[in-house]
Amino acid sequence: MKRLKNPFYNRDIVSIKDFQRPDLDYLFHVANEIKTSLPNDSLKNKSIGLMFLEPSTRTRLSFESAMNSLGGKSISFGNLSDSSTQKGENLSDSLLTMDQYVDAIILRHASEGVSRYASEICKNPIINAGSGSEEHPTQAMLDVYTILNECGKVDNLNIAIFGDLKYGRTVYSLLYALSNYKPNIYLVSPKPLQLRSDPLIELKNTLNISVHENLQDIISDLDVIYTTRIQKERFPDLQEYERVKGSYKIDNNLLTNAKENLVLLHPMPRSDEIPGEIDNTPYAKYFNQVSAGKLIRSTLLHLIFTENPSF
Ligand code: CP
Numbered sequence: 001m002k003r004l005k006n007p008f009y010n011r012d013i014v015s016i017k018d019f020q021r022p023d024l025d026y027l028f029h030v031a032n033e034i035k036t037s038l039p040n041d042s043l044k045n046k047s048i049g050l051m052f053l054e055p056s057t058r059t060r061l062s063f064e065s066a067m068n069s070l071g072g073k074s075i076s077f078g079n080l081s082d083s084s085t086q087k088g089e090n091l092s093d094s095l096l097t098m099d100q101y102v103d104a105i106i107l108r109h110a111s112e113g114v115s116r117y118a119s120e121i122c123k124n125p126i127i128n129a130g131s132g133s134e135e136h137p138t139q140a141m142l143d144v145y146t147i148l149n150e151c152g153k154v155d156n157l158n159i160a161i162f163g164d165l166k167y168g169r170t171v172y173s174l175l176y177a178l179s180n181y182k183p184n185i186y187l188v189s190p191k192p193l194q195l196r197s198d199p200l201i202e203l204k205n206t207l208n209i210s211v212h213e214n215l216q217d218i219i220s221d222l223d224v225i226y227t228t229r230i231q232k233e234r235f236p237d238l239q240e241y242e243r244v245k246g247s248y249k250i251d252n253n254l255l256t257n258a259k260e261n262l263v264l265l266h267p268m269p270r271s272d273e274i275p276g277e278i279d280n281t282p283y284a285k286y287f288n289q290v291s292a293g294k295l296i297r298s299t300l301l302h303l304i305f306t307e308n309p310s311f
Contacts, residue, residue, distance in 0.1 A: 008303035012119040013127045016137040016173040021180040028145050031299040033311045039302060043072030046305050049102035051077040051095070052129065053109045058268055058293055059129045059139070063106050066298035072305075075102060092121060099124055104304060107131075110233075125304050133167045133234050139267055140173035142296040144181075146289045147224055150263045154181040158221050160212075162188040163228035163248060163273055165195040167235070170267040171228055172199055179206040186222065188212045190247045192240065193230070215248070220257045225250070226265045227273050250274045255283060265289055 007023045048067050052060050067074045077083060077098065085094060091114070098105055099122040107115055108129040115128035115135075130136045147154055159178070165171050165187055175195075178185065185207050187195055194200075194211065203209060212218055215225070227250055235241040250264065250273065264283040266274055268290065278284055303309060 006303050006307060006309060008300060009305075009307045010125060011304060012115075012125050013137050013300065013304075014115045014119050015128070015135050016140045016176045019137075019141075019177075024141065024144060024177065024180060027141060027296070027299060027303070028148060030303060030309060030311045031145060031295050034299050034302065035295055038069060038298070039309075040069060041071040042302055043067065043070040043305055045072075046070075046104075046301075047073040047075060047102045048301070049075055049077065049098040049105045051098060051105055051107045051109075053077070053080060053107075054130065056108055056129065058290055059108065059136075060106075062290075062293040062297050063127075063129070063301075066294050066301055069294075069298055070302060072301070095122055104301070127300070127304075130169055133169050133172075133231065135173045136169045136267075137173050137177075138297060138300060139170045139293075140177040141300070142289065142292045143170070143174050143226070143265065143267065144177050145296055146265060146285065146292045147263070149292070150285050150288065151223060154178065154183050157183045157223040158186065159183045159224040159226065160186040160188050160215065160218065160222050161226050161228075162215055162250075164193045164230045164244075165189045165228070166193045167231035168228040168267075171195070171226075174226065175199070175203050175207065179203060183207070185209045186212055186218055188215050188218070190244055192244050193247075215250075216254060216257075219254060220259065222262060223259065224263045224265060226267075227270075228267065229269060229271045229273060246272065248273060250278055252277065252281070255281065258283065 050060060064074050095118050104125040106127045106129050107118055110132055112132040112134035115126055115131045119126040128135060128137055151157055161171055230245055232241050262283045263285050266286040
């Protein structure tokens with residue numbers, strides 16, 4: 001690839017919709033370079049602020065680990081109960097305070113729109129690490145990168161997005177990322193957990209989408225299944241959750257009809273929708289996805305802070 005202008009330099013990463021196919025191609029190209037020659041002191045004068053106002057394992061650890069590997073530093077907002085939020089400080093003041101101490105803020109929040117708002121008031125880049133049921137753009141980047149690595153392409157693949165499509169934010173970011181390519185998308189979920197209607201209408205303009213309730217009917221067609229957990233914490237009514245909990249699952253019986261090279265992905269965390277026994281099958285690639293998380297986030301941090309990277 002010829003040297004291109006870095007589209008991530010000093011950018012906010014708020015929505016995957018802000019990035020197009022050439023941006024993703026560039027990110028994945030640099031990720032492949034960094035995989036073999038990590039620029040391990042490139043961020044030695046940089047720091048990030050981790051503001052995870054909702055729980056996280058992978059996103060938080062991968063950003064922290066990425067920053068360590070690049071020689072940078074990270075500081076953490078910690079639990080809400082340890083900060084001045086406990087004394088009534090508002091989110092704006094907490095964000096503007098963090099903005100004085102670091103060069104970029106990694107923000108996870110339960111409310112939609114908070115990352116966009118943060119990007120408008122802070123001087124340093126904001127990276128959306130998950131905003132309510134809305135978006136998780138860096139997850140989508142690593143998800144597409146994993147599909148490319150496992151399948152060698154995205155175009156013409158039959159990709160099922162399976163599970164809680166209503167509340168799963170990774171689903172929305174992934175579908176918008178995939179709309180840069182030409183896969184066939186199968187949306188598979190119990191009826192109450194179908195994709196929200198406005199995004200579905202919008203996505204149908206760019207993606208070939210079919211809607212299903214039963215994975216068994218289509219399993220033999222699929223190249224990739226991307227499963228998601230039921231997002232219990234997003235249900236406005238716990239009775240609604242009780243009606244759908246445990247209503248879908250990947251099991252060995254289902255997989256007897258799968259293609260030999262089917263790729264099973266999951267953004268994690270998981271509940272019972274992919275039981276541990278599936279981990280031992282050749283289909284299970286979700287820990288490769290976890291591994292790609294550190295690589296893609298290392299690449300993003302390097303590119304956000306480095307105007308002219310040597311790739
Ligand atoms: N995929 C993902 O966002 O995982 P965490 O909630 O553990 O960060």
